[in-house]
Amino acid sequence: MKLITHHLVKFGLVLVALTLAFRAGLSAMLAAHQFSLTWALSTLYGVAVFMSGWIFGKRDKVYFPVYDIGFRFHLATYIIFMLIAEVWHLAGFQSQYENMNSVHITGLSWGAGLLLHYVFYRIAGRDSLKGLKRSDIFE
Amino acid sequence: MSEKDKQFYELLAAWEETYKKGQLTLWIFLALKDGKKYVDEIKAFVEDASNQSMTCEEQSLYRNLRKYQHIGVVDYERGKGNKGPERKYFFLTALGRELLDHFVSRNINLFFNQKVKDLLKTEEPL
Secondary structure, three states, X not given: OOOOOHHHHHHHHHHHHXXXXXXXXXXXXXXXOOOOHHHHHHHHHHHHHHHHHHHHHHHHHHHOOEOOOOHHHHHHHHXXXXXXXXXXXXXXXXXXXXXXXXXXXXXXXXXXHHHHHHHHHHHHHHHEEOOEEHHHHOO | OOHHHHHHHHXXXXXXXXXXXXXXXXXXXXXXXXXXXXXXXXXXXXXXXXXXXXXXXXXXXXXXXXXXXHHOOEEEEEEXXXXXXXXXXXXXXXXXXXXXXXXXXXXXXXXXOHHHHHHHOOOOOO
């Protein structure tokens, strides 16, 4: 089944742009000791990512209703966020207040949530035929 | 229109709305059993054959055809368009034909037994 749809790819591209902007903003704010502003930035980033996922996810469902209870979009978000965070630190772009450990802790705790989502995705899959929800196939 | 008639037609519309849900697949399959067609032709077939009681948007047809192709009941081949780009001509696969035949024999043919046919004979409509 085609799991990587063009709406997922578009979401991925938007997410890369948002995440790069977030990391750059976060590092700059921390370097400038603007600690309280980082909360606002993080919230803004979270809302923007959620909205993007919502919009592209809805379009994706209209185009081809893969029954994955949002798992593909969640997985894409995890991979892109973690990859950019790792590269950001390996390239030395982080501020003195950021460290790789916090990235890894985020990866582990988020990964546990992602694993749980995967379990639900597999359970939901029992109600599907070839990746489509039984009740969505025929109209 | 009297209040009684208005209520009657509201009830009829509500029933028809529910009744038509789930019928699009059957009409699309019938269109493709009739022969290979591109989307505009499927749309025209469905609307004509159903006496305009079924209408379908192109986008909805494409969405359904993508799903049917994915589950292996419909496929397409590219053919010449009318002075434009190539078109996708959809057709029922062997599995699609078998599925349609079974569906019809289990759910549609029962309307053709004499007892049901007699019951379906309409009296004078309002």
